[in-house]
Amino acid sequence: MGLCIGIDVNRLFVKQALSKLSDPYALWDGWLEQATAPGRGIFLKFDDFPESRAGYAQNVYFRAVYFLYPQRVLVSGPSATLNRGQDLLKNNSLPSDQWLLDQGVYSVMSIVMDPKHDVPVVRDVRWLGK
Numbered sequence: 776m777g778l779c780i781g782i783d784v785n786r787l788f789v790k791q792a793l794s795k796l797s798d799p800y801a802l803w804d805g806w807l808e809q810a811t812a813p814g815r816g817i818f819l820k821f822d823d824f825p826e827s828r829a830g831y832a833q834n835v836y837f838r839a840v841y842f843l844y845p846q847r848v849l850v851s852g853p854s855a856t857l858n859r860g861q862d863l864l865k866n867n868s869l870p871s872d873q874w875l876l877d878q879g880v881y882s883v884m885s886i887v888m889d890p891k892h893d894v895p896v897v898r899d900v901r902w903l904g905k
Contacts, residue, residue, distance in 0.1 A: 803835060804842050806884075810900040816847030816880040821867050822887050822898065829860030831895045835886060836863055847879055872903050 811817045819839060821832045836857075839848045851857065855866035869883065885898040 800838055803838055806897050807839050807842055810882050810884045810897070811843060811846060812881045812902075814846065815882070816849060816878060817843065818849045818869065818875055818880050818883045819867075820869050820883055820885045821850075821864060821895075822885050824864055824867075824886075824888060824895075826861060826864060828888055828893075828895075829864050831860070831888070832863050832867075832886075833860030835895055836860075849875070849878065849880055876904050 807817070817839070819836060821835075824832055836848065836850055850863050851866035851868065852870055855862070857863050857866065875881075875883070881903050883901045883903065885901070886895050887898045888894070889896045
């Protein structure tokens with residue numbers, strides 16, 4: 776009987792709690808999917824991101840790369856080396872629209888920190904070449 780209770784507790788509390796860990800990723804996956812033209816890339820622009828929140832920028836960028844593969848996800852020009860969120864924020868300057876179009880990028884997603892909840896959110900998406 777104790778074994779049955781232990782298994783049920785694990786199923787009800789531990790597994791449900793662990794499944795909620797992926798909820799923010801599902802939210803970002805939906806935003807990324809809506810902001811990206813099929814087969815085209817996206818540029819992520821982190822606007823006014825404090826360096827203390829570079830980890831959020833890093834998570835969003837690497838999640839986008841994973842989720843949108845093989846589509847391109849750009850956050851800087853080709854000469855930047857990006858290993859950490861701090862690198863990303865330091866090099867996150869928006870190239871010209873023509874350069875982005877030449878790279879197969881058709882949208883720019885602007886991401887800001889929500890001051891009320893202290894999490895990154897999408898401010899807007901700008902479509903290129905339309």
